[in-house]
Amino acid sequence: MATNETGKLARDRTALLAEIATETKDPRVIDALSRVPRERFMPEDLREFAYENRPLPIAYGQTISQPLIVGMMTEALMLKGDERVLEIGTGSGYQAAVLSLLAAHVVSVERIAPLAERASAILRELGYENVEVHVAGEEIGWPEGAPYDGIIVTAASPDVPLSLLRQLATGGRLVIPVGSRELQELVRIEKTPGGAKRQNLGPCRFVPLLGPGAWPAGSPS
Numbered sequence: 023m024a025t026n027e028t029g030k031l032a033r034d035r036t037a038l039l040a041e042i043a044t045e046t047k048d049p050r051v052i053d054a055l056s057r058v059p060r061e062r063f064m065p066e067d068l069r070e071f072a073y074e075n076r077p078l079p080i081a082y083g084q085t086i087s088q089p090l091i092v093g094m095m096t097e098a099l100m101l102k103g104d105e106r107v108l109e110i111g112t113g114s115g116y117q118a119a120v121l122s123l124l125a126a127h128v129v130s131v132e133r134i135a136p137l138a139e140r141a142s143a144i145l146r147e148l149g150y151e152n153v154e155v156h157v158a159g160e161e162i163g164w165p166e167g168a169p170y171d172g173i174i175v176t177a178a179s180p181d182v183p184l185s186l187l188r189q190l191a192t193g194g195r196l197v198i199p200v201g202s203r204e205l206q207e208l209v210r211i212e213k214t215p216g217g218a219k220r221q222n223l224g225p226c227r228f229v230p231l232l233g234p235g236a237w238p239a240g241s242p243s
C-alpha cells in the first residue's frame with residue numbers, strides 16, 4: 023500500500039475508534055477493535071476505505087459489517103473472556119477476529135464455502151488460533167459445538183430461529199438482527215432458567231440469513 027494510503031488509514035482509524043467509543047463503552051471491546059486490522063479482511067481495491075464507518079462489499083454479494091455495528095453487537099454479548107461463542111455468517115472473518123480476542127473459543131459458520139475458506143486462511147495467517155470456521159450445514163448454527171455462552175448472528179432473520187435458542191446455554195446471550203429484508207432491529211435474547219428475556223437495541227440493516235427458520239435458501243441473497 024502506498025505511503026499516503028497508509029497515512030489515510032491511520033487517520034481514519036483514529037477517527038473511527040473515537041466514533042465507535044461514543045456508542046460502545048466496554049473498554050475490552052474498544053481494545054479488540056483497535057487491534058484487528060480490518061483492511062486485511064477486505065478486497066485489496068477497497069482497503070483504503072477500511073476505517074470508514076460503513077459496510078463494504080466483500081465477494082458473493084455479501085458485506086463486511088459497519089464497524090459501529092460490530093462494536094454494538096460485540097458489546098451486547100457482554101463477554102468476560104472465558105466463553106464459547108458461535109457466530110453465524112463468517113463473511114470476511116473480521117467479526118470472528120474481534121470475538122477471538124474477547125472469548126475463549128469462537129466457532130464461526132458460513133454457508134458460502136469459498137468465503138469460509140478465505141476467512142479461515144486469513145484468520146490463521148494473522149494468528150487468531152482460537153477460531154474454527156465451518157461451512158454451514160443444513161440446520162442454522164453449529165449444533166455439534168453447542169451449548170454456546172454467546173451466539174451472534176451477522177445476517178438478518180425474520181424471527182429468532184428456534185435452533186439457535188436450543189444451541190444457547192442457560193445464562194447465555196443471543197444477539198441477532200430481526201425484521202424484514204430491508205430493515206431490522208438488533209435484538210438481544212438472554213436465556214434464563216425461567217425463559218427467554220428479549221431486549222431491543224436499535225435499528226440495523228444486514229444481508230439476509232438463509233436457511234430453515236430464516237429466509238428460504240433458494241431466494242436471492
Ligand code: SAH
Pocket residue numbers: 084085086087110111112113114115116117118131132133134137158162163176177229230231232233
Ligand atoms: N460477520 C461478517 C459479515 C457477514 S455478512 C464479517 O465480519 O465480515 C453475512 C454472512 O452470512 C454472509 O457471508 C452470508 O453468506 C452468511 N449467511 C447467510 N445465511 C447463513 C446461514 N444460514 N449460515 C451461515 N452463514 C450464513
